[in-house]
Amino acid sequence: MSEPTTDTGADTGADSTTPDVIVCAGGPLLLRGDHLVCDEDGTPHRTHRPISALCRCGSSATKPWCDGTHKLIPDKQRP
Amino acid sequence: MPSSTHLPKPRGPLSEQALAALVGSGPFPDHLADVDTSQPDPEDAALTLWTLHELCYRGFAEVDDGREWEPGVVRLRRELEVELEARLRSRWPGPPAYDGDFADSFLAAMEEHDGPSLARYVQRDATVDDVLELLQARSLYHLKESDPVSWAVPRLPVGPRAGLMELQYDEYGGGRPDRLHARLFADGLASVGLDPTEGAYLDQTPLAVLEQNNAMSLFGLNRRLRGAALGHLAAFEATSSQPSRRMAQGMERLGMAEPMRSYYLEHVEADAVHEQLAARTICGALLEAEPELEADVWFGAFTCLDGEDRTAAHFLERWGDR
Numbered sequence: 358m359s360e361p362t363t364d365t366g367a368d369t370g371a372d373s374t375t376p377d378v379i380v381c382a383g384g385p386l387l388l389r390g391d392h393l394v395c396d397e398d399g400t401p402h403r404t405h406r407p408i409s410a411l412c413r414c415g416s417s418a419t420k421p422w423c424d425g426t427h428k429l430i431p432d433k434q435r436p
Numbered sequence: 437m438p439s440s441t442h443l444p445k446p447r448g449p450l451s452e453q454a455l456a457a458l459v460g461s462g463p464f465p466d467h468l469a470d471v472d473t474s475q476p477d478p479e480d481a482a483l484t485l486w487t488l489h490e491l492c493y494r495g496f497a498e499v500d501d502g503r504e505w506e507p508g509v510v511r512l513r514r515e516l517e518v519e520l521e522a523r524l525r526s527r528w529p530g531p532p533a534y535d536g537d538f539a540d541s542f543l544a545a546m547e548e549h550d551g552p553s554l555a556r557y558v559q560r561d562a563t564v565d566d567v568l569e570l571l572q573a574r575s576l577y578h579l580k581e582s583d584p585v586s587w588a589v590p591r592l593p594v595g596p597r598a599g600l601m602e603l604q605y606d607e608y609g610g611g612r613p614d615r616l617h618a619r620l621f622a623d624g625l626a627s628v629g630l631d632p633t634e635g636a637y638l639d640q641t642p643l644a645v646l647e648q649n650n651a652m653s654l655f656g657l658n659r660r661l662r663g664a665a666l667g668h669l670a671a672f673e674a675t676s677s678q679p680s681r682r683m684a685q686g687m688e689r690l691g692m693a694e695p696m697r698s699y700y701l702e703h704v705e706a707d708a709v710h711e712q713l714a715a716r717t718i719c720g721a722l723l724e725a726e727p728e729l730e731a732d733v734w735f736g737a738f739t740c741l742d743g744e745d746r747t748a749a750h751f752l753e754r755w756g757d758r
Binding site: 384422 | 708
């Protein structure tokens with residue numbers, strides 16, 4: 358056993374190399390874990406999967422979640 | 437629990453002899469008499485290979501579970517896999533050239549693919565009977581949804597292994613059997629009056645669909661093809677979200693039952709997540725650890741897109757002839 362250090366990543370579940378939030382070029386924002394997401398109208402939405410994709414293009418029909426609609430948007434207008 | 441899947445009807449001399457040997461009392465023969473397994477009839481070979489692969493999944497009510505690893509069975513399976521892999525590779529134009537990040541380039545390449553679309557047809561033109569026929573064919577995969585790529589899990593380096601399990605946890609319902617995607621599909625089948633038993637529609641499953649399923653099992657069951665298994669997964673996920681919405685819209689247009697539409701609506705949102713994971717934390721992570729597998733990732737992705745194009749062409753031609 359190594360000495361305990363201040364970086365207790367393995368014990369707390371926080372891992373310095375694994376992001377909790379991933380920004381996808383031209384696509385959504387990935388959120389790892391459980392979150393309560395407040396949309397622009399102030400309505401809260403609880404995540405319900407291990408990882409959720411949050412719409413960044415504004416065109417999803419299932420906002421705040423991504424539904425892949427960003428693919429139908431011209432490249433220059435994508436996030 | 438004995439398997440509820442029953443053996444299919446043979447489609448030629450190869451499957452006839454192989455199926456008879458599986459239910460026979462003696463050992464599975466090392467060589468089937470009078471059958472050339474190097475150049476078999478494609479449909480006969482595909483059905484035989486599907487049947488031998490199924491021994492690794494749920495098995496058959498009529499077949500002893502011990503047949504799975506019998507030398508004669510493994511030998512024939514391997515001969516048919518060699519022939520299938522050679523055919524799949526002969527269709528593949530090779531990996532594309534690109535600049536920059538793999539995952540972004542991969543997703544862009546999947547967006548550029550423009551094959552015939554069954555989902556568009558279902559959305560606008562299909563009859564209820566067309567959709568039921570398509571669901572019967574799709575059931576061969578969706579009732580074992582995500583299972584073929586699960587074979588790859590212990591064969592991966594740490595990064596993509598964790599990434600794949602994160603995706604699979606969602607596919608398998610996050611610990612809730614009633615949310616397992618294969619179960620959602622079975623519930624959907626029952627809601628539209630179809631039989632949710634695995635293999636119920638095997639006898640009318642066309643060659644193109646058998647081949648799609650065989651390719652996934654080939655990639656999953658052979659460790660050396662782990663790159664192709666993950667590339668196939670990534671292409672599948674990247675071409676699922678929008679088509680799933682069209683499927684749900686077509687079923688709504690036709691007044692089909694809610695559980696079947698729900699299955700597809702679940703995939704609109706789930707696969708918008710999964711396509712990102714598959715390209716980035718799974719295939720991207722694999723190529724960081726094993727960059728030499730990149731060509732296989734593209735090969736698997738091509739096989740997925742090409743297989744779906746062939747299945748779409750089969751049904752659109754069939755329905756267009758009315």
